[in-house]
Amino acid sequence: MKKKIAILFGGQSTEHEVSRVSASSVLKNIDKTKYEIYSIGITKDGKWLEYKGKIENIENGEWESDEENKIPNGQNILFNKEVDVVFPVLHGLYGEDGTIQGLCKLLKIPFVGPGVLSSALCMDKIYTKYVLENFGVKQADYVVVNKFDYNKDKESIINHIEEKLGYAVFIKPSNSGSSVGITKAHNRERLVSGLEEALKYDRKVLVETAINAREVEVAVLGNDEPKAAVPGEIIPAKEFYDYEAKYKNEASKLLIPAALSKEEEEEIKKLAVDIYKMLDCQGMSRVDFLIDKDTDEVYLNEINTLPGFTSISMYPKLWQASGKGYSQLIDELIELAIDRGND
Template identity: 75%
Template sequence: MKKKIAVLFGGQSTEHEVSRVSAASVLKNINQSKYDIYPIGITKDGKWFEYTGSIDKIENGEWEQDEYYKTPDGHKFLFNKEVDVVFPVLHGLYGEDGTIQGMCKLLNLPCVGPGVMSSAVCMDKIYTKYLLEKFGIKQAEYIIVNAYEYKQDKEEIINKVENALPYPMFIKPSNSGSSVGITKAHNKEELKIGLSEALKYDRKVLIERGINAREVEVAVLGNDYPKAAVPGEIVPAKEFYDYEAKYQNEASKLLIPAALSNEKLEQIKETAIKVYKILDCAGMARVDFLVDKDSEEVYLNEVNTIPGFTKISMYPKMWQASGKAYSDLIDELIELAEERNNK
């Protein structure tokens, strides 16, 4: 008897469009002979639908107008336990932050990826830093700004930031993904612009010292005994790997393996697994690093618990380079979700 898999896509976050593309890729690669697949789309205003139409219409966003193939109340498949495993391909808030994971836990449904606590902590860049500091994981120096303090006295906060960190610096919403709302500031004017941009997406902003670094990523897979794929390196088409460089600019390059010594690659893999365990990740995560171009010092950048699954995304590509086909990766993620739910 086939297992019933609900693949959730879309969602209410700023990464709605990326989620659709990732989900379309998962749906094209999942083994249809092994599973009954139920694509469940979530609109930007939070409506749930079961969708039985063309995968291409999921990718380009036309699925919402495809009334003939769209059934309302898609969430009932979960609430009625008509599925065996939930595969949330929902990047960002309301999907990657513990909310969907909590719902699945209440329903006792296996859910692909980390659980409630791990998802919530990894989604919040500031709390990820707080936790990893305790374990001596090297990270870029940082300072935190919140919306209330900034509105009270902008100049005081700007001075505080400038006294704490040198330019250039990165300004990031604490809870956001796909580089949405992230800017790089080389001076005070760009810092002000960056803070205004980041505060559109979150009331907490993380500001980090800019490191002249290479961007290296590691795909990690597993529950109690996680393993790491061969690390990959991002060569962005722009000054840093922002949303446009990730998803729209084909000049960005992916190097697998990363152009580093075997010793450095092993160090990065070991650190990725250590971070994965500290944060109690399960199923999967992509652990991102910055490698200083001069000293080759390795700094933890961030952890993504539902990494991109598009045809150009690093997570499946790193596993393919490590000998694991895309469809086999999906099989293992489903098995890991069931294993974790039974413990």
């Protein structure tokens, strides 16, 4: 019997559009001889609709106005336990942050990717730091800014950031993704505007020392015995890898494998797997590092528990370079979800 898989796409986050592109790649490549597929779109305002139309319409967004192919209350497919596995191809809040994972757990339906705790932890850049610093993982120096405190006394918070970190700094909403709300500041004026910008997205903001860095990413796959694929490197087209550079600028390039010696490669793969375990990840995650161009020191940047999954995204491409094709990768993710069950 074919396994029944729910592919969730869209979602209520700033990464709604990216998710649609990831999901259409999954839908195009998933082996239909093995699985019966239910595509369920989540609109930006949180409606769940089963979608039976063309995959292209998911990618270009037209699915939402395609009245003939939409079935309301797509959530019932989960609630009625009509599927064996949920694959949340969702990025960012309400998808990658433990909420959908919690729903699947409540319903006792296995799902692709890490569980509730690690999803929530990795989504929150500040809490990722708090946990990993206890394990001695090297990360950029930082200051945490809370909206309430900032509004009470901006001056002293800004002074503290300048004293502790100097410039340049990165300013990030703690719960962000796809670089939305992230800016780089070289001076006080930009620091203030960056804080105001980031505080639009979250009540907690992370300010971090900017590292003159190469960006190296490691794809990790597995439950109890996770493995890392060959590392890849991002060559951003702009000063940093912002939303535009990620998705719109053709000049941003992925270098696979990353320009590392064999020893460096082994070291960073091991570090990625260790971090994956420290954060209790399962299924998959992409562990992103910053390597200081001057000192070669390796800093953890962030962990993405449901990384970009288009056929040209880093995560699947790294596995491809390691001998695992896109469809095989989907098969393994589904197997890992089933093996884990409701643990």
